[in-house]
Amino acid sequence: MEKERYRIIRKLAEGGSGVTSLVWDEHLSRQWVMKEITLQGEGGQTAEGQYDADQAEGQCQAVQAEIRALTAVRMDGIPFLADAWREENKVYLIMEYLEGMTLEQRIATQGAMAETEAVRIGVQLAVLLQYLHERTPALIHGDIKASNVICRKDQADSAALLDFGASFVQSGEYDSSGSGGCHYTPGYAAPELIRTGRPSIQTDIYAFGVLLYAMASGELPGDCGWEATAVRQQNPFLSPQMEAVIAKCVEHDPKNRYHTMEEVRLDLLSCGETALCKKNGEKRHRKADKHLYQRVTSLLCTEGKERGVLLPAVAVLCACTALFLTVRAPGAEESMAAGKTLPVNLRSQSGDRILVDYGAVYHTGQNPLFELPESCFVKERRYEVTLRQRDCVDGSIRERTFLICME
Amino acid sequence: MQITTSSFWWKGRSAEVNQDSLSLQHVRLRDGSAVLAVVCDGIGSLSRGEDAGGIAVRHLTKWFYGECRELIFEKKSKELILLALQRQVYQIQELLLNFQQKERIRSGTTMTCLLLIRRRYYIVHVGDGRLYLLRRRRLLPVIWWRKAWVKCLTMEDQDRAGRLTKCLGAECADRPFYDTGRIRRGSLFLLGTDGIWHGMDRKRLGQLFGNVWGRKSPGRMSGKIRDGKHPGQPDRNVCDSRQLQRRLEMMAQQSADRGSFDNMAAIAVAVE
The missing domain is CATH 1.10.510.10 (Transferase(Phosphotransferase) domain 1)
Structure with missing residues (x-):
């Protein structure tokens, strides 16, 4: 039996159609990859005892296609097919081992x-x-x-x-x-x-x-x-x-x-x-943009209030707009939601995380992006997320509510 | 080099306001990393220490993303970076003096700042906070209570009675402490305000943080597939931020158990 020539060293992968193993060729003294594909069982029955003609036909065609493809091509970077044979309801492919x-x-x-x-x-x-x-x-x-x-x-x-x-x-x-x-x-x-x-x-x-x-x-x-x-x-x-x-x-x-x-x-x-x-x-080195960096951590913790007089040359764009974000799970008690603050991230339009200091006023000329981390939600529970904007000048309020369910 | 950071900020058991402030900024560059870690402790006996601390951390943070970023990318020398840091300390001093004049109060804050740029660290320090450097013991035999080599990198600006002699915002902050040095792998920087160091000594620090690196020492890339591991996976230990966070919380708990009621702020930066 040709299979006796190859000694299995270890299993590399296992899929729905078969097992791929690393084997040792006793004749040539080298390693190969052996792909063992299990076809439909004897009498046209699968392991579950049912015969699926289409699946059997498709499987045979897949194996034939792989053999055709591998024998037709010969290029460094594509494993060549060294041997192929069939035993009962299994097909064995011996291919080059690429470590x-x-x-x-x-x-x-x-x-x-x-x-x-x-x-x-x-x-x-x-x-x-x-x-x-x-x-x-x-x-x-x-x-x-x-x-x-x-x-x-x-x-x-x-x-x-x-x-x-x-x-x-x-x-x-x-x-x-x-x-x-x-x-x-x-x-x-x-x-x-x-x-x-x-x-x-x-x-x-x-x-x-x-x-x-x-x-x-x-x-x-x-x-x-x-x-x-x-x-x-x-x-x-x-x-x-x-x-x-x-x-x-x-x-x-x-x-x-x-x-x-x-x-x-x-x-x-x-x-x-x-x-x-x-x-x-x-x-030749690429002229990289030397100002590129990636923020890993950006944290500022202080109870000190930021005073306008202490900031040099502050351009106040939206000094009178306050944004509030509230989350309420339907059916949750009001006492549970009240008093809780959300860990909201604020990002610029390019995705950079802006410093998160909840007491500060953010001056931005672009669309600010608010991000709620995944940890705010419990899976398969529905949440109402309300974004409320209050104008500090005339007191007008606008809001929008979203329904979010994390899967 | 891989850098892991963690921080701890707590107002303590009895304080109503946390007068400690901290800023932790970690950015990844194309050829390394840069970290800014600052802890400030507002002077409780003066007014609005939390505002003074906030001014200091905000200013340094803005500087980190402004002028310091240029210094980093232009790869300026360590002397220039130290000079730039000195200028920031004097600017913070000016800001605090203006703040006190405007609000007609007296205020002040301590400050301990650690700046890591690629393979070098820079320290600026005023006050009674502390910055420790721990290194993993690799050559010497590891005894269970001496798993790390511990050194305090800052001097405490205190008199014999333990009273603070120097702080930002006061006239006496004319000579802050500066230092710079090269970073070695397996280093852990710990900086914190005085509240978290209550009753803590080097031996306790070594016990607490000595095993964050685990038992394995960093190895080279393994070339063979061993035990199911694929080639290219380095077999080295990197302490993660959750471990550091737990250690900081334990340290704070121990300080509180030893009678500390003060605010606490601490930052850990591990370099592997």
């Missing part, structure tokens, strides 16, 4: 990356994807996400792309898709992929843009989806050019996105970061 940390693990442990690092990994992935898309017929990866990208340990400055189980051959016929349907990861799936179920080069570009966002901001898209916010609010050290590349990758309309990964790669290179631009052995 390293996945991007998901790296972002989860180390947070946002420096722009040089994100550009370097992005360019390498763009080259790999361009290689796949240029093939005849084009090969769409279909499942680009942080857990499918590895930062290789054996080769410095190198990223690799894994898991071609959702790959799709763009030959003009939808039936040639590998997954027998639509497989996508929430958060990385383009709107048209969710709508039509048809992967394309543009859906790969969209997922790539989400990946760039995750690298730049340190936030992985969750299961409930992903909201594109200004990435520079998450990482103020990011350049506007990089932000523009990410924004163009994740455009809702695929016609407004990049058309090829080559365009993405060129724009990433022109972000001006140093790691990829070497001239005469010297690195």
Whole structure:
């Protein structure tokens, strides 16, 4: 039995369809990754005793697609397929072992990356994807996400792309898709992929843009989806050019996105970061905005009142407006809500946290942003949040009430 | 270097107003961090000490985000930064004198200020607050009650009877204490007003804060996958802000148990 040739060292991952393990090849004396995929049981029955013909067909097609994809491509950065066989209701794939940390693990442990690092990994992935898309017929990866990208340990400055189980051959016929349907990861799936179920080069570009966002901001898209916010609010050290590349990758309309990964790669290179631009052995450094910093803690505790005469050159813009914020949970006793103050954060329009001194008057020329931390709310309980504005000159009051339920 | 901060602010068991003020500002730069930690204790025997303390902390905070920010990004020398700090002390003194004239009162405050810029610290001190530096013991054998090396970096401006001899807002604040030095990894700065130091000595501080770093010393990046850990994960201990917060609360509780009724303000800055 071919399986006896491979000795399992340890399990790497376990998913719904099978188990991925690190194995030792007794013949060649080297490590491989063995992917063990469990198909429908004998007699066409699943483990639960029910037969699902569509699911069985889709699973077979997925495995065949992965085998086709891996045997068709040969490039550094994509694990090659060394062997494949079937035993009873299991299919075994033996692939090259690429040692390293996945991007998901790296972002989860180390947070946002420096722009040089994100550009370097992005360019390498763009080259790999361009290689796949240029093939005849084009090969769409279909499942680009942080857990499918590895930062290789054996080769410095190198990223690799894994898991071609959702790959799709763009030959003009939808039936040639590998997954027998639509497989996508929430958060990385383009709107048209969710709508039509048809992967394309543009859906790969969209997922790539989400990946760039995750690298730049340190936030992985969750299961409930992903909201594109200004990435520079998450990482103020990011350049506007990089932000523009990410924004163009994740455009809702695929016609407004990049058309090829080559365009993405060129724009990433022109972000001006140093790691990829070497001239005469010297690195060209990006002219960073030297006034960039990120506030980690901003705390001022005093019962002293701020006197106007003590502040030099104060321009009073809104000296007569007072804002009050109250929170009341429906059904809660008035005595519980009365006398309690909320830890409200005040931010500028660019997202910077303004000093919080509740007795002070804030002078602002922009829209102030009030932020209630999550700790103010209990999950699955509904709250009424009322914002009340009183004009200190004529005493007029305006207010607005919101209903908020934290899930 | 990773910096963790925590603060504690309490009006004490019997005071109606907290005349202590504090400001803690921590910003992350491209090549390090900058921290401003200031504690002020308004003079209780004078008037409106809380206002005097508030003037001092607000002024220094505004300066941190103004001129100091330029000094940080222009990477000016330590002498220039110290001179700039000295100027701020004199400006605070002017503000307090104007405040007293305007309100026709006598007021004053102590001030202990710690400024960390990348790998250097700067101290400005007037009054009876204290700033301690604790360092983790790595080479010497660790005894349970001597887990940290403790040093007081400030001089107390008090006479033999324990009376305050110098404060901001009074005529005698002409020579504040200044100091600067390099920061080493595994350092913990503790600054606080006199209320929190009641009955506290270096031995008790070492017992209280000596184990915030845990038992492991910082290691290098592990190259092999060991025990399920992926390569690239450093096996070092970083004390988190919740631990520091608990230690500060314990310190305050111990001071209160030893008979302190005064306001308390303290800041802990751990550098790892």
